Amino acid sequence: MIITNIEKIPGRTIKAELGIVQGSTVRGKHIGKDIAAFFKGIVGGEIKGYSDLLVEGREEAIARMQEDGKKAGADAVVNVRITTSSITGGAVELMAYGTAVKLAAAENA
Amino acid sequence: MNIADKFLNDYQRALSRAPEWVQDLLGGTSVWDVIGTNGLQTIAIGVVGWTIATLFERQHLKQMGMREQLLHDIKVSTNKEAGADAESGIMIYGSVVVAHDFFRTLVIQFRKLIGGNIKAYERLVARGRREAFIRLREDARLRGFDKIINVRFAGSHVAGRFISAVEMVAYGTGIKTRQ
Numbered sequence: 001m002i003i004t005n006i007e008k009i010p011g012r013t014i015k016a017e018l019g020i021v022q023g024s025t026v027r028g029k030h031i032g033k034d035i036a037a038f039f040k041g042i043v044g045g046e047i048k049g050y051s052d053l054l055v056e057g058r059e060e061a062i063a064r065m066q067e068d069g070k071k072a073g074a075d076a077v078v079n080v081r082i083t084t085s086s087i088t089g090g091a092v093e094l095m096a097y098g099t100a101v102k103l104a105a106a107e108n109a
Numbered sequence: 110m111n112i113a114d115k116f117l118n119d120y121q122r123a124l125s126r127a128p129e130w131v132q133d134l135l136g137g138t139s140v141w142d143v144i145g146t147n148g149l150q151t152i153a154i155g156v157v158g159w160t161i162a163t164l165f166e167r168q169h170l171k172q173m174g175m176r177e178q179l180l181h182d183i184k185v186s187t188n189k190e191a192g193a194d195a196e197s198g199i200m201i202y203g204s205v206v207v208a209h210d211f212f213r214t215l216v217i218q219f220r221k222l223i224g225g226n227i228k229a230y231e232r233l234v235a236r237g238r239r240e241a242f243i244r245l246r247e248d249a250r251l252r253g254f255d256k257i258i259n260v261r262f263a264g265s266h267v268a269g270r271f272i273s274a275v276e277m278v279a280y281g282t283g284i285k286t287r288q
């Protein structure tokens with residue numbers, strides 16, 4: 001499945017729009033990572049544990065969005081937006097949403 | 110027994126289980142002694158943290174400058190036009206979570222009382238965004254894209270259990286141009 005954050009897909013033609021699809025996830029890190037983050041917080045800088053957490057979470061959200069799209073029978077999702085929000089200490093919600101579309105058969109493939 | 114004595118009692122009982130050097134470091138005979146030594150240690154840790162953080166920041170800025178030089182040939186734009194010669198494109202992103210050292214967090218708390226520009230925060234956010242943008246372009250390079258269009262920046266506050274940090278994301282559509 002192709003995902004872009006523009007209205008079209010370069011090199012392909014969109015046949016039909018299938019509506020909004022979305023995927024979201026709420027993730028937390030185990031307490032050990034939080035404690036490591038606390039110590040990292042003494043000197044500041046990048047908090048690797050949380051960076052990884054958010055990357056994993058975002059991948060998961062996008063994967064769920066793709067699943068949602070597959071259920072709707074889509075070939076691609078366009079105009080995707082991603083958001084992050086902090087739910088409570090140690091947990092974040094990541095969300096990805098976009099428009100599911102059906103593509104015309106590839107001309108040059 | 111008043112509250113101060115009770116506190117001291119509890120504190121000393123808790124400390125008696127700790128190794129001897131910890132007792133030397135944090136112990137005290139009166140409440141003010143305990144608060145005084147702990148306060149001094151807190152400030153000492155803070156100052157050391159601040160120094161290291163400043164060094165890290167300087168190093169990070171230098172390192173980012175070098176990485177940016179390698180990425181100068183990747184075209185970036187906020188336009189949505191892929192161009193007629195675009196072959197394929199998918200969404201890519203780069204993200205980073207950055208936090209302040211704990212002493213500066215404390216200073217910022219006081220700075221917020223006055224309001225206005227909070228320089229330390231501006232620097233942190235700018236640094237995070239730059240790092241996220243570099244990661245976006247590095248990802249594009251890795252996947253063989255020569256152009257990124259419709260780039261968007263987003264940021265959010267990430268609250269850990271003990272610290273709070275900011276997350277910066279940059280995302281866009283990587284475009285491979287037909288040769």
